[in-house]
Amino acid sequence: MKWIIRLFSMLLALLFIFPLIWMLIVSVKVEGMKITTLLDWFTPPYSFAVYQEVMTQTKLMQWVWNSFFVAVCVMVLTVLMAAMAGYAMSKINFRYKSFMFFFILAGLLIPGEAILIPLYQVAKDLDILNSYQGLIFPVLASPFAIIILKSFFDGVPNDLIESVQIDGGGIWRIFGSIMLPLVRPALASMAILTFIGSWNNFLWPFLSVTDDNLYTLPMGIPTLMDQYTEDYVKPMVINTISSIPIMILFLIFERQIVKGISMSGIKG
Template identity: 40%
Template sequence: MAAIKKKTTVGRKLLYLFSYLFVAVWLIPIAWMFITSVTPSGSPVTVISQLFKPPFTLGNYDYVVNNALIWRWTFNSFLVATTTTVLTIMLTSLAAFALSRLTFKGRNVIFWVIIAGLMVPIEALIVPLFQIMIDFNLVNSYSALILPNLAAPLGVFILKQFFDGVPNELVEAARVDGASIFTIYWKIFLPLSRSSMAALAIFTFIMSWNDFLWPFLAVNSEAMFTLPVAIPTFQSAYTAELMIPMAANVLASVPAIIVFILFQKHIIQGIAMTGIK
């Protein structure tokens, strides 16, 4: 018994050690980004021995705030990410509920067609999506940034997996009480799937916040840029050094990091409850 306990203790210590090592590896780029953002212009940022030496300055942040449309770009990113998240949750939950609880011809075929969308890379859809935006005169607008992202097969799959596990007794009891289909969806399925939808909302928000390729093609006005599209302009239009782009990257990363820290437990709960490994 003692040998087994000792073996378990050693194994757990090794697991913790490897976990800490992985955390350190993931934190190194973040630490380098932050330190570079407070390094004075002209200082070496690729030499490790020089990276942590003072002086440090907040002048790079001052330059970003006062010489670029950083707040406008942040607003654009926040508006697009928030709107995309809310609409995606609404549409995917309705679709998942219909596929899970309503009986109609071709239901399984529709579900597998939606799941097949997971295998189509966004690069394959760029040309037809852009042509649609041109035909409807939506280029360089918030609609162009939001609408293509509302098709979320992964969200439908996650929520359907959860809805399938809701006991039929709850639905039958609600029907006996005279509840309509929408009432069952709104008052039973949505409250029960709160953790799953929170996890999906976080994934959707972060993916929309970090999206570069489609916003880069969909807008051409500087005032309509989102942060991932706008940050590279610092290196070409404002400076050739890394300090100012890194300061902009820090400011762009803060909202996503805050959202993740505040709601990280919902990610774990949502994934566990939907059975996604």
């Protein structure tokens, strides 16, 4: 029975990985090559000339850097803000705490498209449109991340916090030295999900940026695709280059992602 399950799992994995393999192989084909049979996609000749052309004659690498820089900044700032808010909502007593929690929870019920107009107006009034600040700051608030991290902080025993307080530890020491290390899987999970969400974000960059030097990949790629509708090689090269960073990120942090999502909390 086990070998049947393993065989089925391998076949399923091949089914999902085949499009990636096909993309990589087609991206190194010779541009303009005639394709008459299925095997022609996978047979020589191969060439990296199109890679060099795309990287030197287009702004794709600039857009890759823009996407990476914006995604890293959004990831770090969002997780940091969500961790502080989640810690406060979980372990610090203050007035209107319940109201604030339900206020944050209500943020999950509001579609992002509904706040685009006021968000754009605020960004315009702050004069941060067409800038990295305009791509980063308006998307930092994440009710989902706050609620998830709060649930993890709820699982940390209060006795542990009280023992640190008895030893003279303040709020920031408890937060930085005790709480964050204990919820590291959740932080890693939220960081990766936030990075991917920012990397794939199209709507807000589309509204807030008109300078093509500040384009992110979801904005820039369609402009290149419109130029190369008669050939498969250049689109596959563009997609391969834009996919490599996110695939590397997933391979490095796969264990943290799975562990963070599978855990429901910390048992005290």
